[in-house]
Amino acid sequence: MGGAVVDDGPPGVKAPDGGWGWAVLAGCFVITGFSYAFPKAVSVFFKELIREFGVGYSDTAWISSILLAMLYGTGPLCSVLVNRFGCRPVMIIGGLFASAGMILASFATNIVHIYLAAGVTTALNFQPSLIMLNRYFIEKRPLANGLAAAVFVVNYAKSLGYEDTTSALLLTILGFVDMFARPAAGFIAGMKWARPRSVYLLCFAIIFNGCTDLIGSQAKNYPGLVVFCIFFGMSYGMVGALQFEVLMAIVGTEKFPSAIGLVLLVEAVAVLVGPPGAGRLLDATHQYMHIFLLAGCEVTLSAFVLTLGNFLCIKKKQ
Numbered sequence: 001m002g003g004a005v006v007d008d009g010p011p012g013v014k015a016p017d018g019g020w021g022w023a024v025l026a027g028c029f030v031i032t033g034f035s036y037a038f039p040k041a042v043s044v045f046f047k048e049l050i051r052e053f054g055v056g057y058s059d060t061a062w063i064s065s066i067l068l069a070m071l072y073g074t075g076p077l078c079s080v081l082v083n084r085f086g087c088r089p090v091m092i093i094g095g096l097f098a099s100a101g102m103i104l105a106s107f108a109t110n111i112v113h114i115y116l117a118a119g120v121t122t123a124l125n126f127q128p129s130l131i132m133l134n135r136y137f138i139e140k141r142p143l144a145n146g147l148a149a150a151v152f153v154v155n156y157a158k159s160l161g162y163e164d165t166t167s168a169l170l171l172t173i174l175g176f177v178d179m180f181a182r183p184a185a186g187f188i189a190g191m192k193w194a195r196p197r198s199v200y201l202l203c204f205a206i207i208f209n210g211c212t213d214l215i216g217s218q219a220k221n222y223p224g225l226v227v228f229c230i231f232f233g234m235s236y237g238m239v240g241a242l243q244f245e246v247l248m249a250i251v252g253t254e255k256f257p258s259a260i261g262l263v264l265l266v267e268a269v270a271v272l273v274g275p276p277g278a279g280r281l282l283d284a285t286h287q288y289m290h291i292f293l294l295a296g297c298e299v300t301l302s303a304f305v306l307t308l309g310n311f312l313c314i315k316k317k318q
Helices: 021-053 057-073 075-085 087-105 111-120 126-136 141-148 152-159 164-189 195-216 222-251 256-285 289-317
Strands: none
Touching: 021 057, 021 111, 021 126, 057 111, 057 256, 075 087, 075 126, 075 256, 087 111, 087 126, 126 256, 164 195, 164 222, 195 222, 195 289, 222 256, 256 289
């Protein structure tokens, strides 16, 4: 079936770049889809959750925040488990925990129950799927990462007076554009002229994403939000497709499991404090514009830091 790469095999085994790897890619697609989609889907039910549990925006924002923080923050733990037991056992156990957590969350009578059930139990699938995918692809790895990975905006539309179904359509538009942007970015990153410059492609994608947030802060009606979702889906998809490819290019295959654990741990801090912080900002100002402006400035600044750091490292090597 294409020479599958076993988890506990010796280092340096050549990835098949196809064969059974496409089945692995399909599984990673499903895992990544659920890992990212559920935190975003929380925004569709945001106001209903506020009414159901009698809490504020910041309290409700903790749901997606904890989900993503656990997804990223368990990176070092996943690295240890994967290095010790391999990807498959960790993913199987993680799948069982995630299923149990979703079932328990459906019986929640307090928002804290959702924090614990949906947030804490859904963390062991994402990182092993990325590690396994990168063991099966080398030449086609950028495209594979893009295919595998194929929000406060819904609440903004609701605050403008649009119906729930109309507001939720924005998430569909964003996801649809994202779905095509990721493999397209992966395909471009895999080209001979682009692959050595993948870091700069990532920087461009991050700047694109930040500028989209800044411009999106001025959207005052539904057509404006639709345009924002289209461009945000493009830029977010590009970032999602390129970030792990760049990490792999920097650290190599053998160090990737440990490196991704550390990267996800750092990201966990941001996603843990970001949504509740944005919720508090919204509770204080009652304007979504400030959230978009803050997010855009932070993202754009990070791109310039990455570009400068990469340029200085290259100059130092020369």
